[in-house]
Amino acid sequence: MIDLDHLEQYRENNRIEAKKAMGGLPKSLWETYSAFANTMGGLLLLGVEELPDKSLHALELPAPQRLAEEFWEIVNDPNRVSVNILSRGSLSIEETGGGRILVIRVPRAQRTDRPIYIEGDPMWGTYRRSGEGDYRCTPEEVRAMQRDAAVKTQDMTLLEDVSLDVLDRNSLCRYRARMEACRPGHISQQDSDNEFLRWIGAADRGADQKLHPTVAGLLMFGREPAIRQVFPNYQLDYREQAVPGGPWTGRLLSSSGTWSGGLYDFYCGVSRRLDRGLSQEPVRNALREALANCLDNADFHSRQGVEITRRPDNITFINPGGFRIGLPEALSGGISDPRNSALTRMLNLIDVGTGTGRGLPNIYNVWNAQGWPPPVIREQFDPERITLTLSMSAGLVVPVSSALQVPAPAQDAVQKAAIVEHLTNYSRASSAELAALLGVSRARACILLNQLAEQQIVVPLEEGNQRFYRLKR
Known part of the structure; x- marks a missing residue:
């Protein structure tokens, strides 16, 4: 993670602590x-x-082995x-600057x-890291x-004190x-609405033998006032801007009272707006994937709501809640661990989202094929939220059909920028990880x-038979 022979070059930060x-x-x-x-x-x-x-300076620990024990x-x-x-490999006694230190x-x-906590409470x-300090x-x-x-x-929970009357039947009809x-x-199309809701995981029978919505059913098809009874800070907000720095020219807000306020109607309304002006089907599919990921992974218990903004040169997706798996694993693909698995299944039934853990790699691949700047992902704590920014710089637009004809220097610059961005957020990576990030072969990486x-x-860093890469400091 760091070069201990040049310890003085480092500073305490969100991933290094000296004692x-x-x-x-x-x-x-x-x-x-x-x-x-x-x-x-x-x-x-x-x-x-x-x-x-x-700057950091090594001392001579009097008994590092005893400290390790x-x-x-x-x-x-x-x-x-x-x-x-x-x-056991997480601890090591290292020689640096003339002294021996314990590295954990x-x-x-x-x-x-999680949470990892101390003293039994x-x-x-329970602590988290912010900057160079713990809170x-x-x-x-x-x-x-x-x-x-x-x-x-969390979305599988049955809401036994809520009736099916809170669901918007028109929204359900459109979904069906x-x-x-x-x-x-x-075969499910032969079912009544209530039987259909049970089949897709939107409702089930409670102890009173009556049907009640699940959290997923309420979020997907519920009316906004009823959703806010369960999730007081619930909000879905989409805004768009016609010219840079100009006024917002369009908005879809769950609390407006002009539509149901549920996730399904929000998904349909936003996806239509994101499609405008885009002729490339892979780009439209990638944006729908990003929208689905935003909703699948939102923590609706959070103080923050879902925010999506479309500007002339970029689209930003913000969902409350942090990553359930590490970002490197998410970028490598093949691991699916959504926060709202019942919602994910409902969207998969209408061919929205892959449900295979390939969402983020697919988005990176499409953006790379277009010659656009790599997607930027930020994870923030207190409150937890994930921001995905997709830049669509007009000067870099390349039709998908001619993606292989992107000038080599421009393609190199875009891919190198993605590598530097990744190694800025994550201290090191293998060529295989970076190949998956870029959607290219390992040889190309x-x-x-x-x-x-x-x-x-x-x-490059050699560790056993493996080679990793980090930014030069």
Whole structure:
């Protein structure tokens, strides 16, 4: 993750924390362990001090092996730390700057393990990382992590105190018509509306033997006032702009009262607006995929709503909630872990979304084929939200049919920019990971990496039989 031979070049940040630890393991170490595990992972350096100019300087730990043994004893004590997510290879004693230090590599915890907390109390002992410091999570953040850790996704919950009367039957009728067009002759089309709702996972029988909506059913087909009774901060907001910096010329807002306010009608209204002016079918499909991902992964318990903006040169999708899997895994594809799996299934039934974990790689591939700047993804905490920005610079538009004719220098520049962007957010990556990110062969990724290395922008790292790349510092 960092070059320990040049420790003075680094500063504490959201993924590096230095502690002197000359008198033993500091209490704050466990707060940082929790913070790294619940955020993006990071590196704990024990036996390192931060100088007044913010540079890092190695000290000589008097007994690093004893510190390592003490660390393992505490991290494996469930009364002190909720889960040990480290392997033996996560700790190492390293020589640097004339001294020996203890290096602890903390990965981002799997969603099923989060929140990682200390001292036996998740509401008091859960931390996250912001900048170069740790902060105690709010109860709202802790509950969001606990919801994500559940095997059943939150939208499968049956709302036994809500009746089917809150659903907009016209919205349901439109959904059924679309499904019939996508899947003509499907056996479910013979069912009554209530039976159909049960079949798609939008309703089920409660303890009173009456039908009630699931969370997914309420979100998909419910009227906005009823949805807000369950999710007080629920909001869907789409805005568009005709000229850069100009006024908003179109808006679709769930609280406007002019339409149902449910997710299905929002999806249909936004997808029609996103299609305007776009002749390339792959681009339209990629935008629908981005819209579906935004809704599939939104945490509707959050304080924030879903926001989508279309400007002349870019489209931005913002959904509340963080990643359930790491961004590298999401970009590699093949892993599907949506926050709202019942909603995902409903959209898949009308041929919206792949449901295979290939959504983000597909979007990157389409944007690369167009010669447009690579998509930019940002994960933010407190509150949790994910922002996907898709730039559509007019000067770089290339018809899909002639994508292979993109001038090589322009294509190189776009792909190299994507590599640098990725290595800025993630400290290192293999050529295979970067090939998946770009949607190119591994050989092509290696050519680009060799060129970046010759330009002294990236440097290779050898770890066993594997080679990784990082930005040169």
